[in-house]
Amino acid sequence: MARSWTRLHEHLGRPMGRLTHGMIMDAVASKLGETDDLDWKKQLPTFVPKPGIWNEFAKDVTAMANTRGGLLVYGVTDDIEAVGIDLAEVNEQQLTQTLRNGVQPYLSGVDIVPLPAPGGGGPDFLIVDVTPSELAPHFQYGWEQKDKDRATFNAPYRVGSETFYMSEHQVARAYQERFSRQARAETALAELVQQAASVVLGESVPGCAWLVVAGRPARPVPRLVPAPRASQFRHEDVAVDPAPQPHVHAVAEPIGQSAADPVRIAVKPKPCGGLNAFEQGGLGLGTARQAGAMVELHHDGGVVVCVDLSHPMASQIGAALVDTWTLPTALGEAVAVIDAHRRRRLLDSTVDITAAIVADGNNGPDFRFIACGYGNGQPRAIERARQPLRVIPATTELPPIADDDVLQATGKELVEGLLHQFGINAH
Structure with missing residues (x-):
């Protein structure tokens, strides 16, 4: 590309x-x-x-x-x-x-x-x-x-x-850099997912299922791009919904004091689902659905998007209820946020993306992930769906130049990678 x-x-x-x-x-x-x-x-x-x-x-x-x-x-x-x-x-x-x-x-x-x-x-x-x-x-x-x-x-x-x-020593160094780069990229992406999961699960009620999406560019920010300032991440349009929908507006505050620190923002979804109406302030995840999402924007082009996929029934039945109605919208908008932040950081790189569904792992050996849909406006478990003990993360790559069709295809690939583990086809 x-x-x-x-x-x-x-x-x-x-x-x-x-x-x-x-x-x-x-x-x-x-x-x-x-x-x-x-x-x-x-x-x-x-x-x-x-x-x-x-x-x-x-x-x-x-x-x-x-x-x-x-x-x-x-x-x-x-x-x-x-x-x-x-x-x-x-x-x-x-x-x-x-x-x-x-x-x-x-x-x-x-x-x-x-x-x-x-x-x-x-x-x-x-x-x-x-x-x-x-x-x-x-x-x-x-x-x-x-x-x-x-x-x-x-x-x-x-x-x-x-x-x-x-020369010979330059070739040796180039090989060493190749293997180290690949190992660092895989480790860094996994760490983004693990760190975000620990934050949202640590501040949620037991049994909540969270979608954690992490994107990280395959190449670093070009040397031509000026160093960012925290003020650049305030009151700016972050993403365009790949549907497409109107711009998503963000108000963000940096974490920490240095330019190397990410920006983290709390998000409340609209009643119809999706990452709309970004809100400034703390995470506020003490009660499920009070603040149903979290976004991190990293200065190196990395992005983390977390969305609560469960509902209050989860704590009552001892299982993580995965809202399959919210999942496709959340993944689609997560991909859009990743692409928009990459453009803002002037990255022309492929972005490696991992999407995981996580829950508190200390719920006993019988703890399951249960796919949940809606009937007559009420949540209900989907009949004949598989109930896996864990959901394997889905991975994909976002190419350097992505139009709305590419964004939608990327989101759909991640949706299929997760929902197929429940025996459910993505729509």
Whole structure:
């Protein structure tokens, strides 16, 4: 998926979104120079095999993936003049095949975007958008001619506008960073869920079932994004319901004193369900349904959304009653909050999302999760539904650019992952 925040967005002062032909022309007019994440190219790449010569296209893409991602813009000279290219000569299959055959491990975060001039007038461009890879280091395979033709490979990376090749100790460090990054990401997401669950369960009546949704970006906030201030999270629109519905309005206060602390807000759902009418103040979760939700907005782009899925009957029957009527709405709006906060923090990263249903685990061996629906406006257990001892968390990924259809599909995937454990189909 193409990124939504690039060097061009930052230089031109544009909001997050897809690259446009006009943005390329504006960047050329302002003589934006090459950097480690921007490379102007006059001509389309060629693919004539020549022994002893690296494939420049594979080298350039791999170098950006191994650094922090970037844009290859074809149709602009080194002197930053827009000369354009012939889009009819672009062979996207050949470009992707070159990367598939010439780079290991496989590079999945590459998007090829043709940008024809509006109305057919003016130069056409081709954008190759490379995301920073979580699987770095990537190696470019090729041939060199020395005594006999032999296969060789290197791991290129960029420093400014120049490309260099990793030495042995740099490769070792890159591998160490890859494995550590993956482990940290999994641990951090699990900790978000566990910490939020301990807060809401610790301040709820026994037997309450809570939906806990945590989202965390796969990549950190870009260096181009200015450091946030706590005041930015006050009286601001946080999310758009993916239905869509009107903006959700939030009033938030930071937790703690430093910029690294999250913002936590208490939420009361409207009678029809969902995360509406955010309220400032403490959690106030002492009585079920007094304040039915909690949201945390983290400065690194992480989000936690907790929603009470139970009702007062839970404490009377010794089971966690899971309100399947509230669940889809809550998950849909949780995904919208995650996406909106990612946009506010200028993150063009995929976001890993985990959704869990939790309850107090000290209720004895016979404690069950019971799916609850509504009949004639009254809560009732759903007949023939499974009653699991625990609900396994559902996981998914939210892509970098998500419209309303993508948000709804992401929410539905999480709903299905949870409700199917009760033997219930998501609607």
